[in-house]
Amino acid sequence: MENPLLKPFDTPFDSVPFHRIKPEHFKPAILHLIEAAKKEIDAIVHQPAAADFANTIAALEHAGKQLNIASATFFNLDAAETNDEIQQLAQELSPLLAEYSNDIMLNEALFQRVKQVHDEADESALSAEEVRLLDKTYKGFVRNGALLSAEDKEQLRDIDKQLATLTTKFAQNVLQETNAYQLQLTDQGQLAGLPDSVVAAARAEAEKRQLDGWVFTLHFPSFVPFMKYAANRELRRELYMASTTRALKPNEYNNEGIIREIVKLRERRAKLLGFGTHADFVLQERMAASPAIVASFLDDLLRKAKPYATGEIAKLQALAEKDGIAPLMPYDHAYYAEKLREATFRLSDETLKPYFPLPQVLEAAFDAASRLYGLVFELRTDIPTYHPEVTVYEVLENGEHKALLYTDWHPREGKRAGAWMTAFRGQWKEDGRQVRPHISIVCNFSRPTGDTPSLLTFNEVTTLFHEFGHALHGMLADTVFESLSGTNVYWDFVELPSQFMENYCYEKEFLQSFAHHYQTGEPLPDEEIDKIVAAANFMEGYQTxxxxxxxxxxxxxxxxxxxxxxxxxxxxxxxxxxxxxYPDVPGTAQSPSFSHIFAGGYSAGYYSYKWAEVLDADAFAYFRETGIFNADTAAKFKALLASGGTVDPMELYIRFRGRKPEPDALLKRAGLL
Known part of the structure; x- marks a missing residue:
């Protein structure tokens, strides 16, 4: 069988040839590429010349590039366009790839060469980026068991294989539970409070499932507006219960046992490597260097935010009591928060949505990138995609190719919930050649219905800008080594570029440039923009x-x-x-569907969203001082983005800002001071 993953990609910019790839190609290709990568490792180990940076560290960095692309392609499909066959393959391939990774990290002869370079290299003869890679490579080996005894190495291998299987299974269970639920309504009276656009989407969902009436699901574009607008409290409770019992029910998709196993294995792994806990292990390579620092950071925020949050909930309770509801429950929050927002600011998501059609919002993001960084986005119809809904843009800078950007906006059965940025290929330089990145944004926004385009809530507008910020981090990457490129930075620094971009959504002049009614072209009235800006901190205490x-x-x-x-x-x-x-709702928990920490990369790192908010608030304050599109300030921030992980993040931030971030910047912006 000819395997497109094993041949040169004869596509524009060597993009992934999705039109030729079938699920059955992945396993043989990845097995073959693992063996090929092992041969590259053997060549480094048996190199007759003494170990040096070029023949060991750089050679190791370049080993397995084709395997990286094939496995990235596979796992991106598993997240965005999966099916039973791909899910089964994920169960098989995850432990094999974990084993391959350990074959490298636990290779004693290879580590001795890495150690020799680390101990003996003349760092003055290396570039700053090479010194950074050397340090990262050596630490990577040590942090993954290179100094362990033979017996402990075998234990580590076993733990990593189990973790690879369990984290994959966790994500699959959440997706199964999300897809399995539907709330079918056949009585029009049950739709009270729901806007016409939400009802139309529910009708379309019912038709797609060949059912009568209206169907609501746990997917974001269906779940959120229902909780926000449905007047029927019992139905809100039903949908809330469905969401907060995902993978908690006593069935084959229950994740409680998996959580225990993952937590236990991570702790065993950390102790094996000489750390007290998994958090100690993770935080050694973070800006927040220890659990004590994270605890202090979270506790400080909690102390300052809680009085504001309790005050916000008291206002909602007073509103709910007019409807005879006491006490207010978690499934009432979105409904009464929206009522209070409308009453306080005369601001309604449904009123705003016609001014935020998806194509217009995307063009605005492109415009911001053009004004800040000189990037141009050109639609390409000649690049293969994994689904007809995916669109590809070529990113240009000064007329030169910079990156590919794939966009995938709407929910499907084979796509997990949420929004994320990812890459099919990273960025690096090799033999004087620039290899440019292929970046992807995946979201779950409402679909177009009939003649109506996908209309975004304001929250979805900020989500698009958030993921686009991550994408810019990837697209602007300009480093020699891929493992230091783009988003390959400390995890509590990675959210800075994404959260930074959200700030533009609250800038009046910028909103005026793109918030136009999709039918009439009329701009969003200034008073509505003023309300958006005024409401920026609405329920900020609760959200914090x-x-x-x-x-x-x-x-x-x-x-x-x-x-x-x-x-x-x-x-x-x-x-x-x-x-x-709010009062407890028995039988509910978020942990069994907390994919960020049990199936994603955020274990012992979820605090980083708030940590990076301090950085982004401080960074945007600088733009506010100099002008939100000031060329000099933008050039400094572009340098920060382009540098990836080649420089310590605090040093990188100081280069941009001229000083360390001020911790109170976030609290000031959020109105919590």
Whole structure:
């Protein structure tokens, strides 16, 4: 069988030839490429010349490039366009790739060469980036078991294979539970409060499923507006329960046992490597260098934000009491928050949506990138995609090719929930040649219906800008080595570029440039823009408490606090009780669907969203001082983005800002001071 993953990609910019790839190609290709990469490693190990930077560190950096692209392609499909066959393959391939990674990291002869370069290299003869890569490579080996005994190395291999399988299974269970649920309504009276656009989308969903009436799901574009607008409290409760019991029910998709195993294995792994906890292991390579620093950061925010949050909930309770509702429950929050927002600011998402059609918002993001960094985005119809809904743009700078950007906007059965940026290929330089990145943004925005384009809520507008900020980090990458390129930075620094871009959504002049009614072309009235700006901090206390709850829960799991057979629900609620603003709803928990920490890269790192908010608030304050599109300030920030992980993040930030970030910048912006 001819395998397109094993041949040169005869496509524009060597883009992935999705039109030729079938699921059955992945396993043989990845197995073959693992063997090919092992031969490259053997060549480094058996290199007759003494170990030096070029023949060991740089050679290791360039090994397995084709395998990286094939596996990135596979796992991106598993996230955005999966099916039963791909999910089964993920279960098979994840442990094999973990084993391959360990074959490198636990290769004693290879490590001895790396150690020799690390111990003996004349760093003055190396570039700053080469010194950074040398340090990262050596630490990578040590942090992945190179100094362990033979017996402990075998234990580590076994742990990593188990973790690869369990984290994959966790994500698959969440997707299965999300897809399995539907709320079918056949009585029009049950739709009270729901805007016409939400009803139309639910009708289209019912038709797609060949059902009568209207269907609502747990996918973001269906779930969120239902919780926000549905007047029927019992139905809101039903949808809330469905969401907060995903992978918690007593069925084959229950994730409680998987959570225990993942937590236990991560702790065992950390202890094997000489760390007290998984959080100690993770935070050694973060700006927040220890669990104590993270705890202090979260506790400080909690202390300052809680009075504001409780005040916000009191206002909602007063509003709900007019409807005879007391106490207010979690499934009432979005509904009464929207009512209060409309009453306070006369601002309604449904009123705003016609001014934010998806194509216009995307063009605005492109415009911001053009004004800040000189980038141009040109639609390409000759580049293969993995689904007809995916669109590809060529990114140009001064007429030169800079990157490819894939965009995938709408929910499908084979796509996991949420929004993310990823890459099919990173950026690096080799033999004087620039290899440019292929970046992808994946979201779950409402579909177009009939003649109506996809209309975004303002929250979705900020989501698009957030992911586009990550994409810019990838697209502007300009380093020699891929492992130091783009988003390959400390995890608590990676959210700076994304959260930075969200700030533009609240800038009046910028909003005026693109918020135009999709039918009439009329600009969004100035008074509405003023309301958006005024409402920027609405429910900020509540949102901060929610984020802090997730951060505290993550740290509790990864600092050894889950003991014995304490039920996951009980552990969760005891851990985050200081952040909870509503009465408990028995039988619910977020942990079994907390994919960020159990299936993504955020374990012992969820705090980084708030940590990076301090950086982005301080960074944007600088733009405000100099002008939000000031060329000199933008050039400095572009240099920060282009540098990736080649420089310590704090040093990189100081180069941009001229000083360290001010911790109170976030609290000032959020109105919590």
């Amino acid at each position: 408490m929610r984020q802090l709850g997730f951060g505290l829960l993550d740290m509790a799991y990864h600092t050894g606090r889950l003991k014995g057979d304490l039920p996951i629900e009980q552990f969760e609620k005891e851990t985050i009780k200081e952040t909870l603003l």
